[in-house]
Amino acid sequence: MNPGDEQPYTDYGDTGHTRTRLPESDPYGGAPRRTPRRSSSRSLVTVVGVVVLLIAAIAFANRTDHTTDNGSTAKDSAPQTSATAPTGTRPVQTKNGTIPSGFAHTEQGAQSAASNYAVALGSTGMFQKDSRDSLLHLLYTSEAADRLQGPMDQAYSAGFLAKMGLDTAGNPPKGSTFVSRVVPAGTTVQSYTDTDAKVAVWYVGLIGMAGSTSTDPVTSSWKTWTFDLQWSGSDWKIVSDTQQNGPAPVPGDDKAATSDEISKATEEYGGFTYAR
Template sequence: MSPDDERNDGLFFGGSGETRTRLPEGEGGGDDVYGGTRRSGRSGRTSSRSLVTVVGVVVLLIAAIAFANRGGDESSSENGDGKKPESASTAPSGERPVGGKRGGIPAGFAHDEQGAQSAAANYAVALGSADMFNKELRHGIVNTVYTPDEATKRQPDLDKVYSGEKFLTSIGLNPDGSAPKNTSFVSRIIPVGTKATKFSGDTASVEIWYSSLFGLAGEAAKNPVSESWFTNTYELRWTDGEWKVADFRQKDGPVPVGRDQRASTADDMAKAVEQFGGFTYAR
């Protein structure tokens, strides 16, 4: 442990650093925790004063914790990297969620920054779904999500990728894209959060951070369901009364530390896929 680590431990956890908190007389046993010999012979008045000091420290600690948890402090980082999202970025808007659908995908998003974020989240869910492995459903998704020009440009390449026998067999599917017998194919995106990095009337750039579940659930599955983390950036354009994707980029992470949890059985995973439906992300 470095000297700096010792100072940090001392500050927050009562370690051997520079900041010390003494216990009132009578608590603990033997020598002082910092190496000194415990002093005795205190008067009742001195003990009372020590107790008052400890109570004061506790009160200040509670106040400090409350202040740290208030959020919205823009001065937490000198360069702004540590700025917390404003409450408006995750709070409900008060507006009614979209009620319509187009091609099975939520539609009718507001022509504003919040509507662009909601559209990006829903489009990511559709583009990352198992429906993309079905030619007819894939065409419907692409034509709904992308601008007309972009859909026309991307459709041939997507057909080539998603229909390629080598690709399909490499992920454990049959050459026709179906799941092997007694297995369930899983391809889902779970949005964690979105943010608009640019917004100007009819154009918007939205980042979406999400977790992805992908693989086969079943006893005989050769490619079991696993989890990945990505951030997509969608360039959106307001077209024909709706937000459409004009371009997008993807990068890995941020990836959280995995907990020491036992993986579920193939049967439990297959049941979960069948029993738990997806969400419509609109706010």
């Protein structure tokens, strides 16, 4: 985040979300607004297109996932890279606490780092001071971490936590599940040198409270998170970062899940280690 910014991270955790409110009588039970239905012929074309893409993806994965005896990926089997195409490089095997670490000193490594850092910074851990401080010092350069310590504490104030339905320690009410997740959809390298990289991560964010008494149900939003990274020691570290809204796809014709279904999904489905 740039030094002059006054409210870091409030774009994701506070003011950046555009929420679609369900009927007040039942935050989860009301039917969501439905988009106009397409013609049957267009739907058929879409289904056929998806099936073809899935078959092609499976064939492509089977063709390119060739490894050497020591488990590394053979260079001649890696596909051509693009903004979102995988390189075949295996995910990192080391972690610093719960955060993946030891990313490659390459463009792909910078993209992997940015994706995983976005996931960490968009997690529920950011709403609790101890874990937030730990993430700050793990992911940012020392100078950036020292600069952002105070502003982050102000951003995640007791008033802000209460607005999200959390107590002063960042915990949800008994019987409720607080959801905060970032799910990267793609990355792109805007600039790269041996010492610095600028990587944008396009993602969908989930945030809200799942519970029978919640007035702030879990909603989704699409954003782009741009990281200025620096190679520091043996890994990529964040120097600054910014966020902007979108690009957001047209909402689908999906029925909103109940609070119990959201809580169960949050407990059963863990996150990923993202790598290119």
